[in-house]
Amino acid sequence: MARGDDLEAILARLRRAAADGQHLGATASLRIAVLLGLDVLTIDLITAGAGTLELVWCDPADGLGPELGNLQYTLGDGPTVEAAQEGYTVSEPDLATTDQARWPLFLPAAMRFPARAVIAAPLRVRGGIVGVLTGYRATPGAMTASQSRDFRRVRHGLLPLLVRSAHSLSTSGSGRGEGLRCYREEVQQAAGFLAVTLAIPPDQALARLRAHAFHHNRSLTDLARDALNRRLRLDDHTL
CATH class of the missing domain: 3.30.450.40 (GAF domain)
Structure with missing residues (x-):
């Protein structure tokens, strides 16, 4: 064909x-x-x-x-x-x-x-x-x-x-749609975790993660995984 x-x-x-x-x-x-x-x-x-x-x-x-x-x-x-x-x-x-x-x-x-x-x-x-x-x-x-x-x-x-x-x-109550792969699910989870840790709005938490990834020339997904696995210190001094 x-x-x-x-x-x-x-x-x-x-x-x-x-x-x-x-x-x-x-x-x-x-x-x-x-x-x-x-x-x-x-x-x-x-x-x-x-x-x-x-x-x-x-x-x-x-x-x-x-x-x-x-x-x-x-x-x-x-x-x-x-x-x-x-x-x-x-x-x-x-x-x-x-x-x-x-x-x-x-x-x-x-x-x-x-x-x-x-x-x-x-x-x-x-x-x-x-x-x-x-x-x-x-x-x-x-x-x-x-x-x-x-x-x-x-x-x-x-x-x-x-x-x-x-x-x-x-x-969807689960936050994902049928047929959609959530490529940045870990990023959203890490932003939520950071928002709770620092008592800041989720959009600010996400902005901090993105800025940190850019400043340190890191993959945002890898950074999010480190945050979720407690390999990244999440406070106002590091983010």
Whole structure:
């Protein structure tokens, strides 16, 4: 089967999943990124109230996608952040030659990872942005016209599943929606633990964790694990 036929089959599967009321979990093993000429696809959901980006889906599920998503989450800077805040599609064919003034924190940090090209597109529902679909490739170069068209078709196909998963997340008593992987669950737990320890609001606790991770050039997830396992001293002197 040709790659184009593969994509048509996946788009048909996305339509069936949406018609059947399924969630993003239905796409977990479809290997969509490679059919678009990308190495990674991610979806970040904009959380209600706080307005932060929460990584909820990656193709493939682990590796570069979560790492780059967590990097932008820690720094508050990067293509996914820009797409969410400004509401337009962001595309850079070569991160190594991108003007550093665009993403002064993200670009130098991203050079430690095998990512050289990126596209990030807002996901809209009734005119409002609910999330961002981001694609990364390890080699530089712009997407072809057909790849860009297929990227838009995949974005359209994934959106109904994201909306259903997001609704499930917002109404679930456990705080997670069916089909959504909580990539930063440990970070949220650590922020809650810090909030109780220092008697500060949860958003301030999260901001302190992010600042500490940035200042010490550490993964936010690893930092959260240290906090939860009591390997990190949580007080006003360290955070």
